[in-house]
Amino acid sequence: MANILIIDDSVMSRNKLKKILDSSDHTVVGEAQDGVEGLAKFKKLSPDLVTLDVTMPNMDGLQCLREILAEKSDAKVVMITALGKGDTMLEALDAGAADYITKPFEDANVLGVIAGALEQG
Amino acid sequence: MFNKYFGNYILSRKIFNIEQIKSVLAKQQAARPKLGVLAIESGYLTAFQVDRVHRLQVLHDKRFGELAIAEGYLDERQLEELLNKQKTSQVLLGQILVDEGLLTYDGYESLLKDYKKDSGFSDLEIDILKRSHADEVVNLFVKEDGTGPVVELFKEYVELFIRNLVRFIDSDVILDWAYSVANYESEGMAVQEIVGDHRIETGLAGQDEVLVRFASIYAGETLSSLDDLAKDALGEFMNSQNGLFVSNLYHKNINCNLNPQHFMNRTNIRQRGRLYVLPCQLSFGKITIIFNR
Numbered sequence: 241m242a243n244i245l246i247i248d249d250s251v252m253s254r255n256k257l258k259k260i261l262d263s264s265d266h267t268v269v270g271e272a273q274d275g276v277e278g279l280a281k282f283k284k285l286s287p288d289l290v291t292l293d294v295t296m297p298n299m300d301g302l303q304c305l306r307e308i309l310a311e312k313s314d315a316k317v318v319m320i321t322a323l324g325k326g327d328t329m330l331e332a333l334d335a336g337a338a339d340y341i342t343k344p345f346e347d348a349n350v351l352g353v354i355a356g357a358l359e360q361g
Numbered sequence: 362m363f364n365k366y367f368g369n370y371i372l373s374r375k376i377f378n379i380e381q382i383k384s385v386l387a388k389q390q391a392a393r394p395k396l397g398v399l400a401i402e403s404g405y406l407t408a409f410q411v412d413r414v415h416r417l418q419v420l421h422d423k424r425f426g427e428l429a430i431a432e433g434y435l436d437e438r439q440l441e442e443l444l445n446k447q448k449t450s451q452v453l454l455g456q457i458l459v460d461e462g463l464l465t466y467d468g469y470e471s472l473l474k475d476y477k478k479d480s481g482f483s484d485l486e487i488d489i490l491k492r493s494h495a496d497e498v499v500n501l502f503v504k505e506d507g508t509g510p511v512v513e514l515f516k517e518y519v520e521l522f523i524r525n526l527v528r529f530i531d532s533d534v535i536l537d538w539a540y541s542v543a544n545y546e547s548e549g550m551a552v553q554e555i556v557g558d559h560r561i562e563t564g565l566a567g568q569d570e571v572l573v574r575f576a577s578i579y580a581g582e583t584l585s586s587l588d589d590l591a592k593d594a595l596g597e598f599m600n601s602q603n604g605l606f607v608s609n610l611y612h613k614n615i616n617c618n619l620n621p622q623h624f625m626n627r628t629n630i631r632q633r634g635r636l637y638v639l640p641c642q643l644s645f646g647k648i649t650i651i652f653n654r
């Protein structure tokens with residue numbers, strides 16, 4: 241049961257993610273379509289967890305991740321990406337992301353990763 | 362196809378837990394020679410300068426190359442040369458998994474088997490490739506401009522595109538003959554730029570009603586016009602396709618990234634090196650794949 245903020249430039253991906261989360265006991269408290277808007281909503285909404293797309297205009301996911309963690313060092317952020325690229329993943333994990341999910345989504349995987357991230361200390 | 366997508370499979374299927382994946386990725390990265398070492402070897406930086414850059418890295422959250430350029434130790438061309446050198450050493454992912462004790466050789470073998478079952482081309486996909494004479498299409502290119510590597514790249518792109526079409530859109534795919542042109546004009550097109558070691562403009566074009574149908578299937582919603590949601594779905598399909606393509610390249614030590622995708626109304630694309638156009642017949646109409654490198 242977590243309050244979740246979705247940051248993704250694709251409305252289709254936000255909708256799909258929201259549908260999966262709505263079917264669970266999590267609550268989507270906000271949505272943002274780029275890193276700039278996402279950071280602002282993070283500050284305003286203080287969600288328990290953020291799902292953060294990597295490829296976005298204005299401010300990309302890696303930059304947004306750093307800004308979020310600068311704001312709140314123990315923020316729980318799950319990266320969302322179509323890039324199964326090792327160095328992008330590692331950069332995000334090293335910077336402090338809790339985990340990642342690859343697009344296109346699989347329901348069980350999404351909920352499993354989010355549960356795992358929420359359990360992390 | 363063997364082993365081409367294995368790295369991606371490991372990352373996307375969550376076969377290992379996050380800590381294990383992190384250590385494997387870190388090992389894979391550490392297995393590459395450090396830029397500082399390469400810079401000294403090439404005579405571009407002294408040990409003192411490398412040391413200074415490392416100390417600056419502690420203070421600023423910046424990459425080695427970025428700081429070396431800022432300090433005037435390297436120019437862009439030299440950095441690129443060093444980065445290319447760095448890439449030539451790759452340790453196989455499987456090797457690291459075994460070295461790390463995450464897999465026995467038996468475990469590795471059976472994981473590869475699962476992967477082949479999961480990710481290999483299905484009979485249907487192989488059928489489509491045969492029916493489409495993809496190899497002949499590609500051979501034609503080789504004859505035409507003699508640039509083997511770009512053709513191979515395009516072929517790989519097309520194979521992946523077919524797989525994604527079959528998985529997400531339509532199992533009834535027939536590729537037409539591909540051709541190259543100086544200009545390509547289109548009413549509407551989802552575009553995404555691949556950047557990095559390769560710079561490629563990719564596109565998905567078609568007539569409105571076909572694109573709307575395509576977008577509806579991918580979004581899982583009935584869309585009635587080429588509105589923002591439809592354009593977004595097309596862009597996101599390209600993003601998925603290109604993300605997988607780029608990660609395949611990464612596991613072959615070719616480093617690319619993606620710019621955000623967008624939709625262009627009435628566009629005219631001009632060729633860079635080669636502008637490939639590949640029409641594809643789906644059950645509900647024709648789409649066109651654009652690959653401009």
Ligand SMILES: [Mg+2]
Nearest residue numbers: 249293295296
């Ligand atoms: Mg995106």
